[in-house]
Structures are given as structure tokens and as C-alpha cells.
Amino acid sequence: DAGVIQSPRHEVTEMGQEVTLRCKPISGHNSLFWYRQTMMRGLELLIYFNNNVPIDDSGMPEDRFSAKMPNASFSTLKIQPSEPRDSAVYFCASSIQVGSAEAFFGQGTRLTVV
Amino acid sequence: GIQVEQSPPDLILQEGANSTLRCNFSDSVNNLQWFHQNPWGQLINLFYIPSGTKQNGRLSATTVATERYSLLYISSSQTTDSGVYFCAVEGNNNDMRFGAGTRLTVKP
Numbered sequence: 220d221a222g223v224i225q226s227p228r229h230e231v232t233e234m235g236q237e238v239t240l241r242c243k244p245i246s247g248h249n250s251l252f253w254y255r256q257t258m259m260r261g262l263e264l265l266i267y268f269n270n271n272v273p274i275d276d277s278g279m280p281e282d283r284f285s286a287k288m289p290n291a292s293f294s295t296l297k298i299q300p301s302e303p304r305d306s307a308v309y310f311c312a313s314s315i316q317v318g319s320a321e322a323f324f325g326q327g328t329r330l331t332v333v
Numbered sequence: 334g335i336q337v338e339q340s341p342p343d344l345i346l347q348e349g350a351n352s353t354l355r356c357n358f359s360d361s362v363n364n365l366q367w368f369h370q371n372p373w374g375q376l377i378n379l380f381y382i383p384s385g386t387k388q389n390g391r392l393s394a395t396t397v398a399t400e401r402y403s404l405l406y407i408s409s410s411q412t413t414d415s416g417v418y419f420c421a422v423e424g425n426n427n428d429m430r431f432g433a434g435t436r437l438t439v440k441p
Contacts, residue, residue, distance in 0.1 A: 261434065320381075324376040327376075
């Protein structure tokens with residue numbers, strides 16, 4: 220398996236634009252996590268899904284952020300409108316089952332909002 | 334939510350030295366993992382260790398779930414061990430939370 224695949228690897232956008240980050244989990248994994256990493260706040264859990272259903276989105280910073288998982292092999296994290304403070308590395312991770320299995324991370328998307 | 338504390342925050346070693354990194358957590362956990370974030374930012378799985386002891390080459394880890402801590406041991410450190418080591422735990426809510434990490438620098 221190719222592991223968790225995220226795209227794009229790098230994204231530079233202007234303030235106010237919509238940004239969509241994509242994640243393909245490992246085949247057969249039922250749980251998917253989105254994280255944001257910054258120097259100030261470290262690795263923050265934004266949202267996680269189990270069997271394509273959002274379980275906890277309490278980490279989503281505000282209404283500008285939304286995440287979907289339309290099927291078992293694809294998830295998106297959208298920011299609309301983007302702001303400079305959204306600049307960070309966004310990671311996606313997947314595991315076979317939430318709460319009882321090892322999670323594996325993608326290589327991340329480095330987002331810069333100017 | 335569950336709190337995760339890692340110590341020390343920074344560690345500088347001479348190549349060949351041994352070290353112990355600690356992870357304390359505030360509540361019972363279903364899952365605990367150790368990761369290494371390399372200089373390119375990639376998060377590499379080291380151990381999945383909700384309890385007990387595991388070893389992989391020069392690295393080993395022990396989790397004492399009843400006392401709410403885990404330890405990561407690095408022996409005979411190498412410059413390639415440099416990076417940030419994270420502990421991540423899943424509590425009863427099944428949300429995986431990270432500590433702030435230990436930044437390790439191994440000097441040649």
C-alpha cells in the first residue's frame with residue numbers, strides 16, 4: 220500500500236481564497252483524522268471520522284473550516300475564506316479502527332496564506 | 334480532554350549516548366503511540382504501545398498504563414536520531430491527542 224496520500228504537498232494562496240486539502244487513507248482503514256501543526260500550538264486534532272461519519276469536530280477552529288468524507292477512500296478539508304493565521308502544515312492520518320489500532324500519517328500539506 | 338505532557342522539551346546528546354524520553358497522561362488510555370518527526374516533517378511510527386514493553390533495534394518503549402506514563406529509550410544515539418519525538422494517546426473519547434514533543438539533537 221502507498222500509505223496515506225495527501226495533496227497538494229504545498230499550497231500558497233491569497234487571503235480570502237478558498238483552499239481544499241485532500242486525503243486518501245490507507246485502503247481498509249475505517250478511521251481518519253485531520254491535524255494542524257504550528258510552532259505555537261503543536262499538533263492539534265481538528266476532526267476525526269469513523270466509517271465516513273464525523274465523530275468529533277470540536278477541534279475545528281471556526282466556521283471557515285469544514286471537512287467531509289464522502290466515501291471510505293477520500294476526505295477533504297476546506298477553508299473558506301482563508302486567512303494568514305491558517306498558515307500551517309495540515310496532516311491526515313488513518314487507522315483500521317479508532318481507539319484500538321495504530322495510526323499512520325500522510326506527508327502533510329504545507330499551507331501558506333499571504 | 335486528556336492532557337499529554339512530554340519531558341524534557343529539549344535534549345542535546347553526543348553521538349553514542351543513551352537517553353530516556355517521558356510521556357505522562359492525565360487519564361486512562363486505549364491507545365498510545367510514539368512518533369519521530371524527521372527534519373523533513375514526516376511523522377514516522379515508532380511504537381504502538383498501549384501497555385507493556387517493546388523493542389526495535391536501538392529503540393525501546395515501556396508503557397505503564399496504571400501509572401499513566403510511557404518511556405522511550407534511545408541507546409547509542411546517532412545523528413540520524415535527531416528530530417522531534419511525539420507521544421500520542423487515545424482516551425475513552427477515541428480522539429488521538431499529541432504531546433508537545435521532545436526535540437532531540439544528536440551531535441557528531
